Amino acid sequence: MAAAQTQRNRTPAPNSATWRDVTPARVVLIGGPEEYLGIRSMDRIRSQVRAASPDVELTRLNAGSYESGSLAMNVSPSLFGESKLIEVEGLESMNDAFLADGLAYLANPEPEAVLVLRHGGGVRGKKLLDAVKAGGWPVVDCQPLKKDADKTEFVVSEFKAAGRRIDSAAVQALVNAVGANLSELAAACSQLVADAATGVDARMVDRYYGGRIESTAFKVADAAMAGNGPVALSTLRHALATGADPVPLVAALAAKLRTLAKVAGTQGSSAQIARELGMQPWLVEQAQRDVRRWTPEGLVRSLQVTAEADAQVKGLSRDPVYAVEHAVTVIATSVRRG
Incomplete structure (x- = not known):
């Protein structure tokens, strides 16, 4: 707790950080076009803040659709004294209201709040980015x-x-x-x-x-888990035609389904769940988003057909290709639409 408080309340000094070592501060800028590294950076800060202050109040804002006054309202101290974590995405398309409020906030950041700013690249909002850097707050550059x-x-x-x-x-x-x-x-x-x-x-x-050229096991799994059967099957057939082994194709399906099954029904923050399950926080958050498209029955059915396919591609069937295609079809059709 003390370490996080020190990070939040320190006097600004020039500071660049990487996505692996960034720590909470009153203001943190995560810039650059590499989305994955941006997600990992935000996950890292979030998990550290929650570890130090389990009752932290998390607010997410979008700078492109921002309404004037929202930042000040959300960082204001609460009656119960909870710490505040504000995550603002989409700074590359920020509107004028956020630019004005952001600049005003940087002049006097709230001591008990952590403001994380995500800018995907480009020149929009340069004045605000320059103000963050001039203030000496941590800046993470997420380049491909x-x-x-x-x-x-x-x-x-x-x-x-x-x-x-x-x-x-x-x-x-x-x-x-x-x-x-x-x-x-x-x-x-x-x-x-x-x-x-x-x-x-x-x-x-x-x-x-x-043996894979363009198609990958994860592309097949991603399409199936998104409920896009035609794309999943066409990608699967191309993968097989370019030398992919059915075993890792099924393994990719199983890995994604196991992650959903582990996260489904759990309660608590992504950091808490990640610690309990021994998973990366970003995987937990992704699974929490994905599991909303699934019914318990659909998930169970998909796990069963994937387990059957796993046994079949490892020797129990003379037609492992059909086993994989059947599993992909069942998974894609089990996803809840709408």
Whole structure:
């Protein structure tokens, strides 16, 4: 608690931070176009604030549809003295009302509040961004990881944080297979961490992700979980045609469904649930959003068909392709519409 209070009440000094080490302050700016790193940065700050102040009052605002006076109203001290966490997204499309209120707030930030600003890039709101930087508040720059060396460092760090070993050949194989999209690369790391009994080698990476060109197991799973059967099936068939093994395709479906099943019905903050389940907070928040589209019956049915497909692609069926297609179809049609 004391550490978080110190961070919030410190005298501003020039400070840049990374998405892995950013800590709460009265004002934090998370800028740059890489959405995944932005989400992870916000998750990290949120979890730290909630760990220090479990009763913190969280408010989310959008700078593009902001109404004048909302910021001041939400940061004002409450009668019960709860800490305040204000997350403002969409600064790249902020309206004039937010620009005016934001500049006024920066002149005298509330000591017991943490204001997190998310700017996706561009020149809109530059005056406000410059004011944050001039005030010395933490600034996180979320740029895409374009170089293989940066992606390699990302993978190594993910496994180190999870306390798992991955050899250098496996790191390179993973970056080559799924490195085009950072969120997919992170999800692949998470799946391998969950599935590996000890360490991860290149052979395991190749079994899960080798032989794919454009289609990936996660693209198939994402489309199915979104209820888009035609896209899921066409992506699946392309993946199989380009050499994907049915086993990791089913594993990707199972991983996403298991996450939903774990989170469904839980109560508490994403940080609390993440600690209880041993999951990343960003995965918990994503699952909390996704599970709203599912009925308990649909989720159970999808888990059952995926378990059957898992057994069939591992030797119980002469037609593993049909087993995967059937599972994808059932999952896509189990998603609640509207």
